[in-house]
Amino acid sequence: MRIDGELCTGCQRCHSVCPVDAIDGTAGESQEINQEKCVRCGQCAQICSAYASVLEHSPASIAAKKKARNLPEDYAGPIFAAHYIGVYTEVQAALKTRAYKMVQCAPAVRVSLAEDFGMELGALTPGKMAAALRRLGFDQVYDTNFGADLTIMEEAGELLDRVQNGGVLPMFTSCCPAWVRFVETKYPELIPHLSSCKSPQQMAGAMFKTYGAKKTGRTAQHIYSVAVMPCTCKEYEAERAEMADSGCQDVDAVLTTTELAYLIKEAGIDFASLPEDDFDRPLGLYSGAGTLFGVTGGVMEAALRTAYERLMKKELTQDEIIGLREGRGAKHIEIDLAGLKLKTWIVAGLKNAEPLLEQIKQNKADFQFMEVMTCPEGCISGGGQPKLYMGTQIQEAYDKRRLGLYRHDAEKSLHASHENPEIEQIYEEFLGEPLGHVSHKLLHTTYTAQNIK
């Protein structure tokens, strides 16, 4: 994340949304980001309204700023002081030169991408998204939601294993790379609490270049793998040294939702009139549970579906998890799993996680599982999502995106991750069993304490 000192007015609204107090500066003067502290969540870029004015800056100066941010050459829209440097130009070039390309999109992208084409807030467009990606030249249009289903298989297994065999508890989710970075930098002593599961992006990425490569008769080196994320931190995650279990970097480039919209526009694709395409199989089939990962509480709900249905032999209904979808910030949920009383916390916003982390440090924590997402309402409110023109519509956008994902889940015939037939097939054919040897190598990772000043 960066702040352009020429554009920043020093209003310091970014300070109010930065979850790690990584922004330094005096009011009324330009601000700077402490890169060591920054978890790259991008909330500063979402709130920033200090724009480059044509009344104050020459066209040449504005054009230079756009170029430095890797924006499309013909991008005519506004730019703001707080921003991220994207990979648009790199991916655009690779789409022309690389022979074999695979892509995945995070759940939250399908309820926000259409907004950048002037459609309604929260419009649900998975089919048009898949159609657009195919027209952009991707040979396999796979999906992060498949990776989410796989994550549930591994993570639910890991949780039960920790509970039954005296492992480190409470266990934390590890899907959100900004949260992982936060633990590594600010609470390194709590690293053993993080699930060893990679995020859905990285599980999918590792599968594309191994199982996917085998299925399509390619090698990992031949495949150019792109992820489209609502997140400004996922590029950092993809570049972590551990994320290369296929023999090369598992995910080559990460576009934000907004950058995908630029690519579609640049290619002259009329998004609104696209047909509803399907994702490619096997790595593009997903359950409703997988799509819930895009909202706060979604990983918990998806994990509980699988754990509950495995142990109780019946479907988990909303009545069993009252309150899970309501409220913001931090919420406590308890569920009875065949005699095991599972106590959990669902947290959105790192500031809301800190009191719970302090409890754990003092050995006072009375719960077994905690889901944490850095952004205020989960990935639908991520730093890489379409930015609202009117600040007053931010909450409305979050609400509509969230409802869009819930609707998508309700429409899916596959309710829980373990019901996904491709997941079953992959365990049979390739992975063996959850937490098994191959899974361990491809789908799990390690974390490292990072000392910051």
Next chain:
Amino acid sequence: MVFVKMKIVLIILLEAVSLEKILQSFVYADKSKCIGCRACEVACSASHSSKAGYTIGSVDKEIMPRLFFVKKGKDAMPVQCHHCEDAPCRRSCASGAIRVIGQKVIIDEMQCTGCKNCIAACPFGVIEILKKANKPGFAGKCDLCDGRDAGPACIETCPQKALRYIEPLQEVKNKRNRAVEYLLAIGRQDAE
């Protein structure tokens, strides 16, 4: 004599009534509250872009507001049209494009020829030559978001509540009432 007095009262009443109708409203910025975020300008631009969707990605032009952020050292605030009673811009307009409609001084953008007399005449510097695809160079300024049900977008958006819609007659009436309430309270305290 009684008739004359009644007539005078009637004239005063009529004047008061007609005065209420003609005093123009404006948006006032409280510089002690403004943090200089420019959200008002962004909202203004959004409110005046007919083709834009809800997101920045759906916008294909630069932000062009009708109120103007000015920074002086560490201080900052927006300036905008005061909708002057005897508006110099209206008097200077060569094409008769500036009129008082309701409680607003409004520029008819289609009628405007872009002569820029109004820019010279405006004492606040809050008129800017804007461009649209079908209209190169017309005078644009705050129209108090004419036609927008929720009122001016800048006021709605300001995170510091530094902007206020001022209806001059109501403003003074409220202030006078508050002053009297205050004085009466002091009087009561003194009596006790």
